[in-house]
Amino acid sequence: MGCLMNDFDRAPHILVSGGGIAGLALALQLVRSGVRTTVVERADAPRPGGQAVDLRGASREVAERMGIMPGVDRFRVHEEGMSYVDGEGNVFGRMSMADFDGEGAVAEIEIARGDLAQVLLDALQSAADAAPGLLDLRFGDRIVALTQDPTGVDVSFEHGYEERFDVVVGADGVHSATRRLAFGPEEQFATYLGGYAAFFTMPTPADLEEGWFAMRFVPGATFGIRPDREPATSKAILTFRMDRDPSLRGDRAGQEALIRERIAGAGWHAPAVLEALAAASDLYFDELVRIDVPDVANGRVVLLGDAASCGSPMTGQGTATALIGAYLLAARIAATPDDLTGALRRYSADIAPFAETGKQIPGGGIKRMVPATRFEAAMSRALTRVMFSRAALPLVRRMFSGGTSLPLPEVAVPVA
Ligand SMILES: Cc1cc2nc3c(=O)[nH]c(=O)nc-3n(C[C@H](O)[C@H](O)[C@H](O)COP(=O)(O)OP(=O)(O)OC[C@H]3O[C@@H](n4cnc5c(N)ncnc54)[C@H](O)[C@@H]3O)c2cc1C
Numbered sequence: 131m132g133c134l135m136n137d138f139d140r141a142p143h144i145l146v147s148g149g150g151i152a153g154l155a156l157a158l159q160l161v162r163s164g165v166r167t168t169v170v171e172r173a174d175a176p177r178p179g180g181q182a183v184d185l186r187g188a189s190r191e192v193a194e195r196m197g198i199m200p201g202v203d204r205f206r207v208h209e210e211g212m213s214y215v216d217g218e219g220n221v222f223g224r225m226s227m228a229d230f231d232g233e234g235a236v237a238e239i240e241i242a243r244g245d246l247a248q249v250l251l252d253a254l255q256s257a258a259d260a261a262p263g264l265l266d267l268r269f270g271d272r273i274v275a276l277t278q279d280p281t282g283v284d285v286s287f288e289h290g291y292e293e294r295f296d297v298v299v300g301a302d303g304v305h306s307a308t309r310r311l312a313f314g315p316e317e318q319f320a321t322y323l324g325g326y327a328a329f330f331t332m333p334t335p336a337d338l339e340e341g342w343f344a345m346r347f348v349p350g351a352t353f354g355i356r357p358d359r360e361p362a363t364s365k366a367i368l369t370f371r372m373d374r375d376p377s378l379r380g381d382r383a384g385q386e387a388l389i390r391e392r393i394a395g396a397g398w399h400a401p402a403v404l405e406a407l408a409a410a411s412d413l414y415f416d417e418l419v420r421i422d423v424p425d426v427a428n429g430r431v432v433l434l435g436d437a438a439s440c441g442s443p444m445t446g447q448g449t450a451t452a453l454i455g456a457y458l459l460a461a462r463i464a465a466t467p468d469d470l471t472g473a474l475r476r477y478s479a480d481i482a483p484f485a486e487t488g489k490q491i492p493g494g495g496i497k498r499m500v501p502a503t504r505f506e507a508a509m510s511r512a513l514t515r516v517m518f519s520r521a522a523l524p525l526v527r528r529m530f531s532g533g534t535s536l537p538l539p540e541v542a543v544p545v546a
Contacts, residue, residue, distance in 0.1 A: 141166055142467050145285060145295040147273050148302035149176065151243065152435025152452035154250035156301060159196065159460030161257045161264045165467070168266040168295070170287065172302070175269055176251055179412035180243025181329050181356050181365040182207045182343075188484070188538050189450030190239060192457045201249035207240045209357050210341035214514050217346070217397025219337070222511055223518040225526070242359060243449060244412070273298070276311050278430045297463070297470050298431045301456075304421060306437030312428055323418040324496040325371045326378070327443050328389055330413045332406030334364040335399045347507045347514075351392040352500045355399060366403045366410075368393065369444070371500040374417060385415040418442040418496065420489060426481065427474035434459055438481070441489030444499060451488035454538070455481045461541035480539045487536065493517070 144160055146153045149171030160167040185193050185202065193199055211226035241249075258265035275286040276298055283298045300308025310316060338344065338355060345354035345367075353368040370392055378384050386407055393400045407413070421440040426433040435452035442448075458480045462473040493499060501507040516522060 142296035142463070142470060143168070144297045144299060144463065145170065145273075145283070145293075146299045146301055147308045148300070148306075148435070148437070149173075149267070149269070150301065150303060150435065150452075151247055151250065151449050152437075152456050153299075153301035154247060154254055155196070155453050155456035156299060156434060156460055157265065157267075158250055158254045158257055159457060160463065161254065161261055163460060163464035164261065164264065165460075165464060166264050168268065168293075170268045170271050170273065172272045173269060176247055178244040178247075179329065179331070179414050181367055182209065182240040183243050183246060183449040184446065185239040185241070185450065185453075187450075188536060189453050191538060192453050196253075196453075196457065198249050198253055201252060202239065202241050202246065205241050205245035205249060205359055207242060207357055207359050208341060209240050209343055212343045212345065213339070214511065214518075215344050215346050215398055216511075219398050221339075221344075223514040225518045242365070245359060246449065272302075273307060273311065276308075276431070278312070283430050296430065297474065299434055299459070300431065300437045301434040301452075302437055304416065304419060304436040304440050306433065308431065309423065309433055309437050312431040313423060313433070319421050319423050321420040321422070322374045323420055323442050323444070325369055325418045325500060326388070326415065327370075327418055328366075328368040328385065328413065328415045329443075330366050330407065330410035331358065331363050332366045332403060332410070334358075334362055335402045338364070338399070346396065346398050347501050347510045348393065348396045349501060349503050349507055351396070353393055353396070353400070353403060355403070366406060368403075369418075369496070369500050371496050371502055378415070378417075382413070382415075385413070418444060422489075425478055426485075427471075427478040429471060430474070432459065432474040432477065439485035439489060441491055444491045444495065445489060446492065447488035447490075451481075451484055454484050458539065458541060465541065480541070483536055 141164055143166040146157055146169045149169050153169055157167045157169050193202060209227060213221045214223040215221055271287050271289050273285055274288050277284045282294045282296055284292060284294050286292050300306045302308055341357055343356040345352060351368060351370050356365040356367055358364050368389060389407060390404055419442060423433055423438055426438040434455050436448055440448055459477045462477040466473045501510045
């Protein structure tokens with residue numbers, strides 16, 4: 131393991147709020163660099179759940195440089211491609227991963243979000259074992275207040291204690307509390323994108339075509355079943371087009387009622403999806419929002435991952451941007467521990483182009499992804515046939531590459 135810092139007394143102490151993909155990846159790279167790191171995660175344990183996320187281009191290169199590819203390979207989801215089905219389950223459009231050389235909707239490397247978090251957590255634990263005293267991982271707590279001055283940040287925690295850090299990183303997701311406390315209210319940075327998304331694990335229906343991510347358009351909803359690592363289970367994926375309803379936040383019964391109302395009677399495997407919903411222990415349900423923060427560094431507080439920039443799960447780029455950002459931020463902090471505000475400014479500039487392209491939604495957003503009426507559903511089917519043809523290959527490649535096609539900036543990085 132490489133270590134860019136030798137003087138542990140001078141080494142800064144970084145607080146990372148949020149133990150998702152962004153927070154864990156950053157902590158991993160910081161600990162490897164010899165930087166004292168505290169992670170505070172609101173949930174009581176690592177959060178499972180989420181559908182497959184893909185690694186391609188720059189995010190794959192980052193995963194390789196971080197040395198996590200053996201772990202990723204262990205959990206890899208093997209997907210043949212994506213198909214669209216009608217109410218009887220007949221396929222009317224297909225994009226195979228091989229036909230599109232892993233550059234279409236399904237990439238060569240796909241891993242469930244929860245599994246990727248586990249890979250990062252395992253790597254972090256090994257790095258911490260090799261460098262005792264550098265990592266403090268706290269579950270079930272969160273920041274409630276912070277005040278920064280030119281030499282540090284004073285932080286108050288929900289559990290009633292205070293502590294001072296050199297830098298605070300907000301990696302606490304799309305509804306980031308760190309962003310609210312240090313940058314301003316969520317409304318200042320969030321744009322509602324016209325719908326909601328839900329994901330959960332379900333038993334794989336018996337007659338599902340193995341290895342295929344199948345989707346169905348119905349008025350007001352698009353829902354699909356996506357392969358999981360183990361053939362016995364799959365991920366249900368639902369996207370709804372609707373006005374914003376703040377009362378749905380945290381209301382599991384209300385979320386389930388909406389899902390039932392939207393896909394009851396939708397044919398295909400809708401009954402199996404709804405049967406699994408009630409028992410799902412990993413339901414993820416959130417509004418689709420875009421997050422734009424013009425400068426993600428504010429003195430000694432900095433934002434990372436969805437807290438900093440997000441185009442919603444419709445982009446398929448959130449995890450890639452989070453990994454790239456974590457890698458670059460850790461490298462900047464490790465390179466200039468005596469100039470942390472400069473390090474955060476340099477990271478802010480590094481990540482800006484990746485964040486911008488990572489917010490682009492392939493195919494143009496919810497209106498294309500979720501038809502509102504029967505007529506639009508028919509149009510979506512027709513367009514899908516065209517987009518899933520080989521003639522559309524160059525266009526589809528550009529649509530799905532996002533920020534991952536940009537080259538990584540040159541930064542000094544600790545070796546895994
Ligand atoms: C359970 C889950 C399932 C997901 N499923 C998908 C999916 O299927 N497809 C997709 O495209 N994207 C999904 N996402 C979003 C995706 O993980 C992110 O877009 C991407 O990985 C960037 O990660 P992030 O670490 O910035 O944000 P997140 O993965 O959202 O992680 C943020 C973390 O911060 C924690 N947190 C929140 N508030 C606080 C607080 N105040 N204090 C401390 N900790 C806090 C959260 O519990 C979470 O662990 C999911 C996110 C979660 C949490």
